Amino acid sequence: MEADIEQILFTREQIAERVKELAAQVMGVYREKDLTVVVALNGAFVFAADLVRNLVEHVEIVFVRARSYGDGMSPQHEVTVEICDDVEWDGRHVLLVEDIVDTGNTMQRLMAELLARGAASVRACAFLDRPTRREVEVDVAFVGFRLEGPEFVVGYGLDLAGHYRNLPYVGTLRRELRGG
Ligand code: PRP
Numbered sequence: 001m002e003a004d005i006e007q008i009l010f011t012r013e014q015i016a017e018r019v020k021e022l023a024a025q026v027m028g029v030y031r032e033k034d035l036t037v038v039v040a041l042n043g044a045f046v047f048a049a050d051l052v053r054n055l056v057e058h059v060e061i062v063f064v065r066a067r068s069y070g071d072g073m074s075p076q077h078e079v080t081v082e083i084c085d086d087v088e089w090d091g092r093h094v095l096l097v098e099d100i101v102d103t104g105n106t107m108q109r110l111m112a113e114l115l116a117r118g119a120a121s122v123r124a125c126a127f128l129d130r131p132t133r134r135e136v137e138v139d140v141a142f143v144g145f146r147l148e149g150p151e152f153v154v155g156y157g158l159d160l161a162g163h164y165r166n167l168p169y170v171g172t173l174r175r176e177l178r179g180g
Pocket of ligand 1: 040041042043044066067098099100103104105106158159
């Protein structure tokens with residue numbers, strides 16, 4: 001698997017340090033508020049697992065599944081949302097955790113859904129943010145790392161057709177594996 005990686009962008013150590021910083025920022029904002037961490041499956045499961053273990057306050061964790069159609073290199077626009085737990089959303093302060101925000105369609109759709117269900121507040125937390133791909137405006141309150149270029153990245157939850165999510169770092173795939 002490692003032989004498929006062309007370049008490592010964020011190492012395991014850099015990620016661990018950044019996640020700790022993010023958790024501190026999150027705790028600063030939610031001091032004295034009950035927090036519900038909503039994890040967007042599948043990609044966010046690694047980031048969320050590390051993030052919540054750096055939060056020292058009580059949090060409730062809920063999983064949602066956002067599906068954009070297709071298994072290819074670029075996300076399609078239509079997004080369906082499935083909430084995996086039976087949750088009463090009224091009055092909840094929600095931290096919505098994603099692995100990456102590209103076009104913003106998924107995050108925007110998820111935030112709107114949770115607010116429509118009665119959440120008191122929803123803030124977005126993305127491990128990776130790529131504003132250059134944005135198609136819809138979305139406020140990402142907490143960002144791990146920013147991607148400047150169009151590179152297709154895998155690892156730390158991010159996949160290509162279900163593979164590479166378990167890499168402990170983020171890297172680009174070798175050209176011949178990227179397709180397109
Ligand atoms: C990826 C990622 C985000 C979304 C970001 O999900 O996890 O949910 O795309 O793209 P956008 O900002 O352009 O909407 P994907 O549908 O690949 O599913 P996954 O989380 O299971 O990998």
